[in-house]
Amino acid sequence: MKEVQDFFFRKAKEEGYRARSAYKLIEIDDRRKLLRKGDRVLDLGAAPGSWTQVAAARVGEHGLVVGVDLKAIDPRGLPKWVTLMKADLRDLDASTFGGTYFDAVISDMAPDTSGDPFGDSVRSCHLCQALLDRLPNWLRRGGHSTMKVFEGAEYPELLRRTERLFEDSKGFKPRSSRAESVEMFIVCKGYKGHDAEPAPESRPARRRGWGDEPDDVDRSA
Numbered sequence: 609m610k611e612v613q614d615f616f617f618r619k620a621k622e623e624g625y626r627a628r629s630a631y632k633l634i635e636i637d638d639r640r641k642l643l644r645k646g647d648r649v650l651d652l653g654a655a656p657g658s659w660t661q662v663a664a665a666r667v668g669e670h671g672l673v674v675g676v677d678l679k680a681i682d683p684r685g686l687p688k689w690v691t692l693m694k695a696d697l698r699d700l701d702a703s704t705f706g707g708t709y710f711d712a713v714i715s716d717m718a719p720d721t722s723g724d725p726f727g728d729s730v731r732s733c734h735l736c737q738a739l740l741d742r743l744p745n746w747l748r749r750g751g752h753s754t755m756k757v758f759e760g761a762e763y764p765e766l767l768r769r770t771e772r773l774f775e776d777s778k779g780f781k782p783r784s785s786r787a788e789s790v791e792m793f794i795v796c797k798g799y800k801g802h803d804a805e806p807a808p809e810s811r812p813a814r815r816r817g818w819g820d821e822p823d824d825v826d827r828s829a
C-alpha cells in the first residue's frame with residue numbers, strides 16, 4: 609500500500625497539486641459527475657488547497673470556488689475565481705456567504721486524529737452533521753455534495769440522514785485512499801432542500817463572514 613501512496617505523492621508533485629488528496633476528488637468527480645463548468649462550489653476543509661485546485665479547473669473561469677479551512681491557505685497560483693476564508697465551519701451560518709447558493713458543497717474536513725479511532729470517528733461524523741445542518745442555506749435544490757468521514761459507530765446514522773436529504777447517496781472509497789484507513793466519502797446527488805427534514809431549532813452564531821477577506825490577495829506564484 610505504501611507504493612500506492614508514494615505513487616500518488618509523486619504524481620501530485622509532477623502535476624503541480626498541493627496534496628495527493630487531489631486524486632480522491634478527481635476520482636469521485638470522474639465517477640459521479642458532481643462538478644460542471646460555471647458551477648459555484650463550496651470547498652470545506654480546503655487546506656492546503658488541492659481540492660480547490662481540482663474544483664477550480666473543473667468549474668472554469670465562469671465558476672466560483674470558495675475554500676474554507678481552520679488554517680490559512682496560500683492563495684499564490686490559484687485562479688481569480690477562487691476565494692479563500694480562514695474559519696471554522698461551526699462558526700459559519702446562513703449569512704456567511706451573503707445568500708449565495710452553491711451548486712456543490714464538497715468537504716475533505718478531518719479532525720486532528722488522536723489515536724482513539726472511536727473518538728476520531730465521532731468527531732468526523734459531527735463535522736459532517738454540522739455541514740448537513742447548514743445545507744438549507746448554502747446548497748441549491750438539486751445540488752450535489754461529497755464529504756469525507758471516518759467510518760465508525762455514528763456512520764450509519766449519518767448515511768441515513770444523507771439518504772433522506774438527497775435523491776441518491778452512497779459511500780465511496782477512492783483508490784488513492786489507503787485501504788487500511790477508515791476514511792470514506794459519502795457522495796450525494798440531488799439535494800431535496802430543507803423540506804426533507806425539519807429545520808434545526810438553533811444555528812451557531814456568526815463570528816466571521818463572507819467578504820472579510822481582502823480582494824487584493826496576491827496570487828502570483
Ligand SMILES: C[S@@+](CC[C@H](N)C(=O)[O-])C[C@H]1O[C@@H](n2cnc3c(N)ncnc32)[C@H](O)[C@@H]1O
Nearest residue numbers: 629653655656657658659678696697716717718
Ligand atoms: C485532509 S485535510 C484537507 C486537504 C484538502 N482537501 C486538500 O486537498 O488540500 C483536512 C482539513 O480539514 C480542516 N478542518 C478540520 N476541521 C475543520 C473545521 N471545523 N472547519 C474548517 N476546516 C476544518 C483541517 O484544518 C485540515 O486542513
